[in-house]
C-alpha cells in the first residue's frame with residue numbers, strides 16, 4: 001500500500017526533528033516545514049494526506065496557514081491537526097472555530113500523536129469512499145433517467161424502482177452487500193434500452209414481432225454493457241432477469257420460480273408496479289390501488305409469492321405510498337427552470 005504523506009509544520013527545530021523521526025518510524029512519509037509559507041510551497045509540489053501544524057510560528061502562523069489551505073478546493077478535505085502550547089485555551093478555541101479536525105497539546109505524547117493521526121486518516125478515507133459512491137450513484141442515476149425518459153412521461157421511475165426494491169430487500173433480511181447489488185441493479189435494470197430506437201419505444205400502434213424482438217433483447221444488451229465493469233458485474237443477474245416471470249413466461253431465458261435470481265424477482269415486482277402507475281405513449285397511468293391489486297393477483301403466476309407477500313405488508317403499512325408521495329415532490333422537467 002502507498003505510504004501516507006504527512007506534512008509537519010513546526011518552527012522549533014528540535015521538536016520538528018523528533019516528530020519527523022517518530023512519524024517516519026511509524027511508516028509515514030514526512031515532509032517538514034518551519035512555517036506556513038514554507039509549507040504552502042511544499043504543497044504546490046506534494047499533496048499531503050494530513051497536515052500537522054504548530055500555531056505560533058514566524059512569517060506565517062498556523063491560523064493563517066490553515067485559512068490558506070482551506071481556500072483551495074484540492075486542499076479543502078485534507079485533515080488538519082493543530083499543535084498547541086499547554087494551557088493555550090485561546091488557540092484551542094481558534095482551531096475549533098476554524099474547523100480543524102483535531103489538536104494536540106505540547107509536550108506531545110507519542111501515543112496520542114500516532115492514535116490521532118491514524119484516526120484522522122481513517123476517517124478521511126471513509127469519507128472519501130462515501131463521496132465516491134455517492135458521485136458514482138448520481139452519475140448512473142443520470143444515465144438511467146436519460147434512458148427512461150425516452151419512453152416514459154412520468155419522471156422518477158428509476159428512483160421509485162430503486163426505493164421499492166430496497167424496501168422489499170430489507171424486509172427479506174438481505175445482507176449489506178446484497179442490498180448494494182440490489183440498489184445498483186434496480187438503477188441499471190433497463191440500461192440496455194439505450195439501443196432500442198425511440199420510434200419503437202414511442203410507437204402508438206401495436207408493436208410487430210420485429211419490434212418485440214428488439215425490446216426483448218434489452219436485458220442481454222444491458223449485460224453486455226456491464227460485463228467488463230468490475231464494480232457493476234454483480235448487478236448483472238438483475239439486469240438479465242428482471243423480465244423473467246415466476247411461471248416461466250418471461251424473457252430472455254424463460255427461467256421459472258427460484259431459478260430466477262432473488263434480486264431480479266424483487267426488481268420485477270417493483271418495476272411492474274411502477275410501470276402500471278406511469279403514463280406511457282400507448283396507455284394512461286392507472287391508480288396506485290389498481291396496480292397494487294394487479295401485483296397481488298399475479299402472485300405465483302408472474303411474481304414470486306414471497307416477494308408479493310412482503311410487498312402487500314409494506315403497502316398495508318403505507319410504506320409504498322410514502323415513496324410515491326416523497327418522489328412526487330421532486331420538480332418535473334422544466335417546472336422551476338428557465
Ligand SMILES: [Fe+2]
Pocket residue numbers: 189190218242243
Ligand atoms: Fe426492462
